[in-house]
Amino acid sequence: MLLDRSRTGRSGRRDRDDPIVNRWALLAVPPIAFLVAFFLIPLIVVSLRSVTDFPRPAGDALANYGRFFDSAANVRVLGNTFWVAALSTVVCLALGYPYAYLMNIVRPRLAGLLLIAVLLPFWSSLLVRTYAWQVILRDTGIINTFLLDMRLIDEPIPLIRTTLGVMLGMSQILLPFMVLPIYAVMRRIDPEYTRAAANLGAPPFAAFRRVFLPLSLPGVLAGSLLVFVLALGFYITPALLGSPKDTMISQFIASAVQQRLDWGIGSTMAVILMGLTLTVLFVASRFIRLRDVFGSFEES
């Protein structure tokens, strides 16, 4: 019964003129119901709390949004969030593009190893990796202890609680999201194109710049978008490695809800962050296919 389409085969499908709903679709009902109940409803409740949950009686449903934008700190942290996300994207692109290119030109076996080098950390605990950075970057951490022992410095150099620290931690975690989509696109580029350009007399670098680079741009866009959007929501890494100047909006959301019990402002910030994430995705979707972005997970 479930396989009605297969049973009737191609001819059956034509006869029935493409049913709007087939029986396979029924299988999707339980998982959809599950996600609606335990994922979508929580998100809707958060959105509602931003217009219903006030520390003091407020006549205006948008009072929390007013409160949010009244505070210079909130607006600044929002700006920070964008800045840190943009910076991570640039760092990841600078490291990720050459890496993907290398994967594309080496022998398949080596490419496989390079892929594993990306995927192993991709799947290992974010908390563990951030902890490791902490151990390395602290004032009494590996780098500073080494430099002090070598008498290269007298005072520990500031590594942890700096923008540099956040950048190291975040780009290490986000790099796979840049490499995978770029590599996926590069693999699809026919090597004949660059070869043809070279045969027509283009100097090798020009062949790369004029032919290969433009063809790989969809991957670059997909990777950058993915990294940027994921970076917007970072919480653990900036909390452990960053300075107050690198505070990101997720940290504010957590502290509003956990420390100050202010669900109104916490959920307002959540809605704003969500709105920004969706806006970025929407704007980007006009230039690239979102499927390229999500498709990158299939490579993993």
Place this chain on the structure above:
Amino acid sequence: MTDSWRQPRRLLLVALGALTVFFLMAPTLVVVPMSFTASNALTFPPEGLSTRWYEKMVTDPQWSTGFLNSAKVAFLTAILATVLGTLAALGTVRGRFPGRGAVNGLILSPLIVPVIIIAIGMFSVFVRWKITGSIVGLVLAHTALAVPFVVVNVATSLRSMDRNLEQAAQSLGAGPVRTFRRITLPLILPGVLAGGLFAFITSWDEVVVSIFLTSARFRTLPVEMWEQVRQVVDPTVAAVSTTLLAVTTTLLLLAFVVRRQAPAR
């Protein structure tokens, strides 16, 4: 295509690649030797060699129950997410219905919605349903986060599978259920298993949602670690990190091996 220009550039590329591999792997691996230190402080290279921090991890009830809780939650999450994810993949890849794009978006959105929003949302709802601080709430939450990974893996297997085999089975008289069990399921099984392993890892490493949904009485290993990591008191956290890494890496390699078995690939 002479090598004269190319050699230095390629060398640079290789050097950059090696550096990136180092950047990706080395910082994390540094905790492994450090966890075997004999001293009370985290130092590199470690002073002396001992497994005392592992002993502490195993004997300290906070860590050991955290370990067991994590394993339980991840196991149940893997099962539930695999079932739901496989259904979702079959439904969305083979099914046709209006709004399929929206459903695909819903299924993948846990990957893209900032996790802190998911965390406070689930907390706020689960508190009302009285399932915070319990294994039930955490398994449900982790399942929602893990389903996309199962769907992606199973969908890949489904798309690359040869449907003529199903038709052949049916033309030989097999019913739809039998066809599914004897033909379809074995063909997509590598994707299903890999998806299950990824679901396990997702839950095993998850921390932000867990921070909100656990209580002192029911804590997972990453949450316990989050509590301790800001205090960096002794190398036990390094031992715990190594344990988390070891489990994840083993399962991940297993997932790769399983996926290799996929006949379609």
Place this chain on the structure above:
Amino acid sequence: MTSWRRTFPLVTAGLLLVAACGGGASPSPTSAPPETTAPESAAPESAAPVADICTNPPKAEGTTLTFASYGGAYQEAQRKGWLEPYSALTGVTFQESEDSSNATIKAQVEAGQVTWDIVDVGNDFGLDAQADLLEPLDYTKIRKDEILDGFASTYRVADITYGVVLGYNTEKTGGQVPQGWADFFDTTKFPGKRGFWDYSAGGIFEFALLADGVAPADLYPLDLPRATAKLDTIKDDIVFWSSGAESQDLLGKGEVAMAMIWNGRAYSAKNIDNNPVEIQWNGQIVTADYFVVPKGTPNKDAAMDFIAWATCKENNAAPSKYIPYGPTNKLAKADPSKVAELSVSNINDTTAYFDDAWVVENAQLLEDAYQEWKTR
């Protein structure tokens, strides 16, 4: 009720007034100069209505109480000093949580799923602002007159006193002794980083103002622009900590030369971890942790019995055997080995007190100013 509305005798210079209390029925308590100041309203030694609860608390076999506090050496001291003896006396078994948090109380009460019976909270909680979340305490059992003035009110009673102090790492200060918060803010005289609790209402503004020359009695209402301007002078040298253990580690290992730290943590850094840490008592803020009972707990009566017992003069000082946190019962005697280490033993004319009511009332203002400054 209105008899609670009184000002306290000005014995030490560091004194603050009781803020006007909101609503006639429930007072807004504030901190006040404790024990050593020998307040005039000494408690009657004689017949109290529940005279025997202190020595002979009601048996309650089969009752399980959940006690939530802040974990670590602190909770261990409470366990050894109170929970274990109380279990032995009454048969009550305790289940413990080590992650007391105001957010959790709120969540439990709002969800109607209260699993904590007795919660140890900080000085920023348990006031009238939280009336919806807490059970009024049973002062027919708890001997309010024996508790330090201002440390017992409708919804909370202090269980221990402690000090938020200036701790310094002697290796980092190179033999010099910082004399107070002015030296803390002087990074020329005392190079090195400074540790502050990452919390707007934890004392950071108060200390900045003290350093800037504000007298302890004139702290409130806090002059926030002045405080943040003072904080700006050392902003790049500040390391924020978010847990007691973290402050102990930062100061002990010398990642910071000085830190705002709870006196018990400074004590542990020195005596347990054997690190070169000392306390400068000048400019300390004397404050307390409080017992509260979340609204709707099924074990309300048993919780009240325990709280009454633990705040009796016979029992209240028991944890001071294990940790240098002082009693709140005026008649309780702290453990002799710790007396010198107690916050209340080191009160002088530079000592300050939180105005909890003002702080809670202005929590949003404080938080906004703090975040505005911090992320600037």
